[in-house]
Each structure stands twice: as C-alpha cells, then as structure tokens.
Amino acid sequence: MNRIATAALALLLGLVPPLARAQANQQADAAPLRFHDPAEEARFHALTAELRCVMCQNQSLADSNALIALNLRREVLALMRQGKSDDEIKNFLVQRYGEFVLYRPRLEARTWLLWLGPGLLLAGGAVALALAVRRRRPSTPPQDDEEQEW
Incomplete structure (x- = not known):
C-alpha cells in the first residue's frame, strides 16, 4: 500500500513542472497586441x-x-x-x-429555424391564447337584467 501511495505522489510531482510551464506560456502569450x-x-x-x-x-x-x-x-x-x-x-x-x-x-437553409423560430413560437403562442379565450367565452348571449334575480 505504501508503494502505491509513493508512486501516486511521484506521478503527481512529475506533472507539476509541465503544468507550471503551460501556465507560464499562457501568461507569456497574454502580452498586449x-x-x-x-x-x-x-x-x-x-x-x-x-x-x-x-x-x-x-x-x-x-x-x-x-x-x-x-x-x-x-x-x-x-x-x-x-x-x-x-x-x-x-x-x-x-x-x-x-x-x-x-x-x-448567417441566414442559410440550415439556420432558418434559428432565425425564424422565435417568431414562429410567438405566433403559435398568440394562436393558442386566442383559442383559449374563445373557449372561455360563453356561447349563449347574456340575459337581460330584468329576468335575473338579485
């Protein structure tokens, strides 16, 4: 068990220098244009x-x-x-x-849904809302106030 831990530690310590070099290279490349x-x-x-x-x-x-x-x-x-x-x-x-x-x-054949999708969803939502409002409206005309009991 001790050998496995020693091997793992040696492996980790072996990876530190390449990682540090990569970090240094990234910072060197960050020089302003x-x-x-x-x-x-x-x-x-x-x-x-x-x-x-x-x-x-x-x-x-x-x-x-x-x-x-x-x-x-x-x-x-x-x-x-x-x-x-x-x-x-x-x-x-x-x-x-x-x-x-x-x-x-770009607006192309394979991206038309990306460009037109929001408008299609909005139109579909408007149609669904109109249908829902139409269903809730009573189909019989309201009665006169004289016939209603208060």
Whole structure:
C-alpha cells in the first residue's frame, strides 16, 4: 500500500513542472497586441466582439481569457494585416471552427429555424391564447337584467 501511495505522489510531482510551464506560456502569450493606428484597433475590437470563443462558448473572442482565444485574436490581427476583409476573416474561422464561431449566424437553409423560430413560437403562442379565450367565452348571449334575480 505504501508503494502505491509513493508512486501516486511521484506521478503527481512529475506533472507539476509541465503544468507550471503551460501556465507560464499562457501568461507569456497574454502580452498586449500592438496596433498600427486607431482605425486598425477599432476594426479589430469590432470584429473580435462578433466572434465567439470556441472554448468558452458564452464569451466573445474579445472577452475570453482562454489560450485559444488569445491565439485567435493574434491570428485575426495577422489576417487583418494581410489585407483580408472582415467577411474573409469570418469565412476563414467558419471553415476551421464551424458556424458556431459567429455570434450572428448567417441566414442559410440550415439556420432558418434559428432565425425564424422565435417568431414562429410567438405566433403559435398568440394562436393558442386566442383559442383559449374563445373557449372561455360563453356561447349563449347574456340575459337581460330584468329576468335575473338579485
């Protein structure tokens, strides 16, 4: 039993240096990006705000601190400097990571339900509400007040 505990401790201690190096590499990659001019910076921030971090899934590329987000931000800036348009950059990322990388997916045959679904649900709810109100309405006309007993 003592040998198993010693082996487990040795294994854990053997994993600490690689984890520490990975942490150091992530912090080294977090160096701030340098922009040539304010227009490039504004375009970069607008573009990364429209892209989703593929690891975090609920944060934009601009907001995420994940290592892949840091790398993707650097790649987006490199593509911008190569003269690529915003659409070309988005297409490149969609080819690599799928449509999910876009916060606003394109209106295509496979995404029409995503775009039209909320409206269809709202219309269905309105129809259901109208039917429920119609069922509750009495079918016989109300009697005159003279015939009612108070």
